[in-house]
Amino acid sequence: MINKYDPSEIETKWYQTWEQAGHFKADMSAEESYCIMIPPPNVTGTLHMGHAFQDTIMDALIRYHRMQGKNTLWQPGTDHAGIATQMVVERQLDAKGSSRLELGREAFVEKVWEWKEQSGNTITNQLRRIGASPDWERQRFTMDEGLSEAVMKVFVELHEEGLIYRGQRLVNWDPTLNTALSDLEVESIEENGFMWHFNYPVADDAGNATDQFLTIATTRPETLLGDTAVAVNPEDGRFKHLIGKNILLPICERLIPIVGDDHADPEKGTGCVKITPAHDFNDYEVGKRHDLPMLNVLNFDATINKNAPEPYQGLPRYEARKAVVAEMERLGLLVEIKPHTLMVPRGDRSGDVIEPMLTNQWYVDAKTLAGPAIEAVDTGAIKFVPDNWKNTYYAWMNDIQDWCISRQLWWGHRIPAWYDENDNIFVGLNEGDVRAKHNIADDVKLRQDNDVLDTWFSSALWPFATLDWPKDSEELKAYYPTNVLVTGFDIIFFWVARMIMMGIKFMDDVPFKEVYIHGLVRDGQGQKMSKSKGNVLDPLDVIDGITLEDLLEKRTKGLMQDQPKKIEQIKKATKAEFPEGIKAYGCDAMRFTFASLASTGRDVNFDMGRVEGYSNFCNKIFNASRFVMMNTEDYVATANNFSNATVIEQWILSRLQNCISDYRRHMDSYRLDLASQSIYDFFWNEYCDWFLELSKPLLKSEHKAQVQHTLLYVLDQALKLLHPLMPFITEEIWQTVKEKLSLSDESIMISPMPVHNEALVNTQSDAEIQWIKDLTLAVRQIRGEMNIPPSKKLDVLVTNCGDKDLHCLNTQQDLLKTMARLASVNLLEGEEPPAATALMGDMKLLIPLAGLIDVAEESARLNKQVAKVTQEIKRAEGKLANEKFTAKAPAHLVEAEKEKLTQNEKALTELQEQLEKLSNL
Known part of the structure; x- marks a missing residue:
């Protein structure tokens, strides 16, 4: 056994040993299977604290079940991350003075593949650094050949059933990325803005403006150019006589109707609402109800298009806003401008303000697929842990909208749809399949749809596509449905629900039996970690350490240099928290910290003080093990059933059984926090602080050989319980224990998990x-x-x-x-x-x-005890004098209070006697 515990010396060594020995591989010969699918990280991403927390939980579960001899598969892989990856490569091209448009689609996609090959292993190598043990030989990528085949098959089959269709609808449009986004990819951020109040003149029967006006309020004046109605509430006595008349729309000089619709709230604003169906989701619904024109006045880059009056065409949206306001003021139709706080929708990737845009997109009929997925949770076929998260799932699923699955990108699964010269649509696995199915001659020109599929479409197939579906593989039979999905609550909608829908649809079974929802990792003060706050922790820095200088540079890198005050605040806070940087704690201390925080569902505050404490625990484990090794140098391994065990050994063996039961119960219910606490308390408080001390005199007695065996046996069992949470230090120590006990397993990670032995209680x-x-x-x-x-x-x-x-x-x-x-x-x-x-x-x-x-000191101590006991007596007397308590409380509680009172009265008498004796010294 090495002389000093140094995490950096053992972690890389043991990880390479495990991987080279094939210990992470699934064992198809085992009878019972256990499978977890990794939520595939972005292929170009890097490990953050959320990943490290989530992957520690999964790895602990995998190691725990692997040690039970199960056919255990932790399926690894990465996601092609359409928008994120395309953005990275576009920025690289921009820095070189080029663009994807200049390269063309084929060449650009080749560039993305090159980037994927260069950077795609970064996050998987970082996962190795935190001890993750998936079956790396089965690693998949959402755009590899097998998964792409699965994606095409699903699309085609859903289209043939009418569950995928193409239609023109309003979508969230990102003008920077030039693509549609789902609602889940849009962040609503509270910002300060303005509310403009305009007068719209009511038209007479000849279509001319009258001196009567309807006043509307808007936060987006430029959308006036696309108005196709004004709505008033049909019950609003102020305006209902105008329903059916027209407005002469200012600037555009178009007649638009006044419609009666409940969307207009008489109690809100002016009671009149401008309706722009092509640029507002609520207005879109009003437009459908009243069969209004859908007039799109924006280009994809958010400039004004040719549907607007000529002076505004080509203007960026915010320049058009200024021009519209100026013109309305010139016309005398600007009533007032008020400061206004509003929720601004921004793309979560680009940060740009999202525009509702009327476009042709591909959709999945999500409501049809949602029915069986809701039933699966209703019937308990899928259980959420903790259970309350099913309510979040229901809330979204019961109000689910059709899913827009097309994205205007070049990187991703290109939609398998082709168009002829008359824009007829043909869907198939490939162009050859389309021509064969629809009997289209080779000389008829077909062009493939330019759009790609939403990344979450391929991710929705992850639980079965990674197991070689649509082939009827042995892996599919063995591992589907998987056992548990470990994920954060923030992607219940993005990913969890969609996997359930697709799994039931194509596998006729749920994709997983349980969904374990963990919280988000926050900093030590409970703040969300973010680059802008400068409080981000890198898990690798916790493992390997980082100097203060490097930490300051990392936390302020990329921030605008014109924000000196903010940069200084970040530096000041960082210096206060880490005056000497972060020392190297090693992987095991970090993992045990994550486990100790992993209570179900709640956000966790990552406190470096805990890491320090569990780093000390690592040293305690190491030093205790060295004590055992030094005192068992002459031990000879023999069969031993503890029949001659001393009472001390009987005690530690009995306490071990209690620990095993608690630990396994907590691991089985995903309470890693309680599991880690049970083994921590046993090892530190009972094994180290008591048993090692109690064993010292016995090691010098005729019981020596027996006690040596017990020391080693309990250490072996404790290390195995610790291993899923602290893989490296346990393997290092266990190798020496294994030799002492003549155990046959090659590694602790494939040795048997301890089981409760009633005979030792x-x-x-x-x-x-x-x-x-x-x-x-x-x-x-x-x-x-x-x-x-x-x-x-x-x-x-x-x-x-x-x-x-x-x-x-x-x-x-x-x-x-x-x-x-x-x-x-x-x-x-x-x-x-x-x-x-x-x-x-x-x-x-x-x-x-x-x-x-010192008599005076002891007198003071006893007087403190007298005060404490006296206070307890008064409390008990008051409680027992309360008729409500004595009449209504259960009899055993009343008796318990009486017993406490009796004991405290007795204790007070003894203390007073002792004080009297002291006074005679």
Whole structure:
């Protein structure tokens, strides 16, 4: 065993050993399977704290089930991330003075593939650094040949069933990326703006403007150019006589109708609403109800198009806004401008303001697919953990809209649809398939749809497409449906629901049996980590460490240099939090921290103090193991069933069974926080602090060989429980334990997970050692309060002993003297001397004070106890005097209060007697 614990020395070594030995591979020969699909990270992405947290949870579950001998598959892979990846490559081209349009589609896509090959392994290599153990040989990519085949098949089959269709509808349009976005890719951000109030003149029957006006309010004056109606509420007495008349639309000089619609709220604003069906989602619905024209006045780059009056054509939208406002003011139709706070929709990738745009897109009939997916959760075929997240799922699924799956990008799965010269649409797996199915001659020109599929379309197929569907593979039979999906709540809509819909549709079964929802990782103060806040932590920096200088540079890199105040704030906060940078804690300490925070569903605050604490735990594990190794150098492995175990060994073996039960119960219910706490408490508090100390005298006795075996056996079991959470240090230590115990497994990660052994549960030894611990702690407390050196051996007297106390005194006196550092332990004979006292149930422990303590200090200590006990007596008396409590509370609670009162009254009497004795010293 190495002399000093250094994470950097062991982590790379053991990961390479595991991977080269094939320990991550699924074992198809095992009877029971266990499978988790990794949420595929972006192929060009890098590891962040959210990834590290989520992947630690998955890896812990995988290692835990692998050690149970199951056919365990953690399916790895990456997502092509259409928008994100295309943006990266476009920026690279822009920096070189080129563009995708200049290159052309084919050449640009080749450039993206080149970039994918260069950077695509970054995040998978980073996953290796945190100990992730997926079956790397099965790694998939959403645009590899097999997955692309699955995507085409699904599209074609859904189209043939009428569940995919092409239609003109309003979509979220990103003018920077020039593509449609789903609602889920749009962030609504509160911003300060303005509300413009305009007068629209009512027209007479001849179509001329009258001196009567309807006042409308808008935050987007440029959309006036696309208005096709004004709506008033049909019950609004102020305006209902105007329904059916027309407005002469200013600037455009078009007649548009006044319609009656409930969308106009009489209590809101002016009660009159301008309707722009091609550029507002609510207006779009009004337009459909009243069969209004859908007049699109924007180009894809958000400039004004030819449907607007000539002076505005070609103007960028915000220049057009200024021009419209200026013209309305010139016409005397601008009523007022008010400051206004509004929610501005922005693309989550580009940050640009989104425009509702009327375009032709491809859609999935999501409502039809949602029915069986809702039923799967209703019937319990899929369970959410924690259960309350199913309500979030229901809320979206019950109000689901058709899914726009086309994107105006070049990187992605190109839509398998072809058009002839008359724009007739033909769908097939490829052009040859289209021609064969529709009997189209080779000389008829066909052009493929330019759009690609939404990235989430291919990701929705991940649970079965990665298992070689549409082939009827052995893997598909073994692993589908998978066991659990581990994910954040933020993609329940994006991904979880869509996988459920597609899985049921194409596999006739759910894609996973459980969905474990974890929280988001926040900083130590509970703030969301973001580049703009300068509080982002890199998991690799937690593992390997980073200097303050490098951390400052990383946190401020990319921020606008014209924000010196913000940069200075970030630097100041970083220096305060990490005055010397971040030291290297190693992977195991970080992973154990994540596990300790992994309570179901709640956001977690990543506190570096915890990492420090669990780094100390790693050192504790290492040092305790070195103690065991040094004391078992001459151990000879033999078969041992613990039949000759001492009471100390019986106790630690019994406590181990309790730990195993708790740990496994918590792991099975996804409470990694409780599982980590159970093994932490056992190893540190019971194995290290008590058993190792209690074993020292036995290692010098005739019980040596037996105790050596128990030391090694319990260490072996504890390391195996720790392994899913702390893989590296446990493997390093276990290799030495394995040799000592002559175990046959090559690695701890493929050794058997401990199971509860009822035969080793021993309640009597539990009680006896607990008695020793209680007495030892009582002595230690008195030592601490009275400042008695730990090395000074004390004489102890006991009185009021019960049968259990006498038994333990008679059988465990040697252990007691060792643990509590006592010179003697005797029954009290005669009157009590002045002594420091402690109570253990009815038994009283006395440490004679003569020549031992400062009388004044001890008097002060006893007076504090008197005050505390007196307060408890008053509390209990008040409670028992309350008729509501005594009449309504369960009888056992009333009796418990009476018992507490009796005990405290007795304790008070004893304390007062002790004070009296002190006064005579």
